[in-house]
Amino acid sequence: MPLLSWFNRDADLTRAARTPYRLLEPVASLSHGDPDSPNMLIEGDNLDALKALLPYYAGQVKCIFIDPPYNTRSAFEHYDDNLEHSQWLSMMYPRLELLRELLSEDGSIWVTLDDNEAHYFKVISDEIFGRKNLLGNIIWQHSVQGKNDAKKISLHHNHLFLYRKSEAFELKKLPRTNDHNVNYRNQDNDPRGPWRPGDVRSPNFRENLRYNIETPSGKTIEAPAKGWRWSKELFLEKVASREIVFLDDDTRVLRKIYLSDQEGRVAESIWFGNEVGTTREASGELASALPGVEIFATPKPERLIQRVLEAATQFGDLVLDSFLGSGTTSAVAHKMGRRWIGIEMGEHARTHCQPRLVKVVEGEQGGISEAVGWNGGGGFRFYKLGVPVFDENGHIREGIRFEHLAAHVWFAETGTARSTRTKKEAFLGEHGGIGYYLLFNGILGDDSKSGGNLLTRRVLRSLPKFDGPKVIYGEACTLPEEQLRELDITFRQTPYDIKAR
Template structure:
């Protein structure tokens, strides 16, 4: 597959692995205290890496509106990067976003003509060209603008990718204007219908057959064949779902209105349906006076994305949160959300908007979804690295936090437990191939063992074994030291890993 190359691309492709894991510190809670929604303040590259032990493979939908690299400077973003620098900025972030995305998830990226075509090649490489869903054209403005002799730009690109074939695209709600092509000229008892395409889009030799009409005429198959097998044709002809034209020169397949419960999403999204940047600016100024956003996104645009790509309760992520629109819409639509924004902007712009959402503000899509307020979120800040420069573990790290990181580093997936209260973190696999993971750290065993239970000893072993008496496979035990002879560890199928060095090696 073709790949994009630029000055600095080799380093950009190593960046994600070099980013340190950081702590996530809750600064304040807003609304319901048990909410799982997070507004994170900090650089999104660091924040995405920090989220992996908690949410890798669990995010259903990602929407990002990164800097467009338009060669102009914005107050809160550097939107004047050299082209190669912009690509180097995007590559590691897309890599981490892919790790966070669920198998049945999707990512949607808005850009304009400056970088969208380069990003398409970049994203093909990271997500796989076969996972490209489409390039939606968003009609973001209706007023002509610009100068004579130049094109007036009225669109942005919205690139969609799935994580895998497990992703399913939902239909849009069906409106009355979508039914204007349906009628019932032959008084079909099933009601209004329209003619559907009978041609196949791919060459299928088994669908290349000719059809004989009642009067003996022959209708040749389309160049690539019919959309249906001969058996299906004969069955639907008998049921009245397929009919011949009056001159018997073609067949007509009926698509019934009563079977249409939604509308297939199209690749042209018009301003009257999903809003404009002018509409988005009004929404932003309703909660904070600011000229910081040149191209904010209207709530109706995000609503459409979440409608076709998520269900209530799904987790939505925006790592370029901007004015907070994605989090606001996800909240109103009953989705869980994580928003990442850097600097004071997270506190001065995003925080007040989301507080108003919790309190039931009636802007944007609120009336359309009957939003009355409720829910809550945590305002979170990026903290210190989990592992310090000298290789030691940050003193703020408690047992449960390190347990989550150790589990993720071993299995590349978050642990399902909400909390850890035992040195036995869990068992992966079955029978003799199963692996039990144990962490001896931060006095998890109290004073019952040496060094507060942080050292593996022969005296400690029977207790650890009692935590999984049926386990017959291998043990992976993390601790500060081991006083059990190596020969005995081999006999017991124990792999000992010393904290912090064997964690850092990963």
């Protein structure tokens, strides 16, 4: 597969791995609503924030929507969007790697861009997500008003790339409206109701589907070049049920596609502004939600995000936006009953996202609120990035709590996330037939030098039992190697044996 080369590419390939694991520190004064809400609004650089989320959310995010800087060579007030191509690629590549790790196997990522970087993005995303996992490049009509001052072509679209994590992802049908049913009629009073004509030819050549058909009047219709869509037996059944009919004096064949059989509609590759909103509509939504606050230059309308979440998620799924901007993705996810994580750097998390999401929790009626019946509720927790878990020498920083290190050990060993609500005990759990333990910060109630952080015979007897091979992390081990082998125990010393993924 062709690869894209740029300045600093080699360093960028390992940047995600070299990014330190940081703590996420709650800010109670900026949190709002239900104190037990799973929703997270994170302030800080999204590369650091994504790495901080991995031990807790790896493989759990159902849908990612991001609207990264477009690299338009114009200085927006809220973002320095004037980046060279190589700098833009250096920014995006490690973040896409981390986003992929956070996606569930049946998850998807949706990315909006314009022509400045869209095609470069596709090449690096083919590399990271796999070329076969590109499901489409959707064209979104972001404006309808012509630009008479345009020096080239008046542009009215953005790209919306859709990649899946794996074949486990299923694109959901979108709701139908009357506009989608205009071609269905019932001119022959078919008891099954309105229908539209469909093709009877096979889209791919199949020799066993090549057979001649005898019509009710005795005429013969020869097989098309690639054959029919069905076996001869099934074809004749559809003729008998009137699903297949002959026209033009029995010289033409068509099948009926019934409106009653249509459950929703497949998402199409062009999304028009009158259906999903425009940038102007989005600006109006923000002006209403954040009066007096300077809004971003290219916001996304709530209806656009609504369509993405309709196609990619269901109630209760986890949605992530690591370029949250003015908070639209989290606002729409909240109104649609999805869990969400939003990341925004600098003051914008406090000046734009937080106040907007407070209003959503309190039941604001802008955007899609009326369409989805939103009346308020729920809440979110506000977080800022804290110190790295490990210092520059690889040692565990003073003040790191057991649950922080447990999450990192579990993720390093299993590649899966550890719930923040998991019971606090030395036995971390079983994965792949192996039991994992962590002795740290006196988890066994003994802080003495010879106590709970060291693997001794006494400590081993006190550990929760697990029938199978075990991996035990601790500061030191007094058991001889022969006994460890006999007991099928692998001892790893903290912090030296904790490997970052």
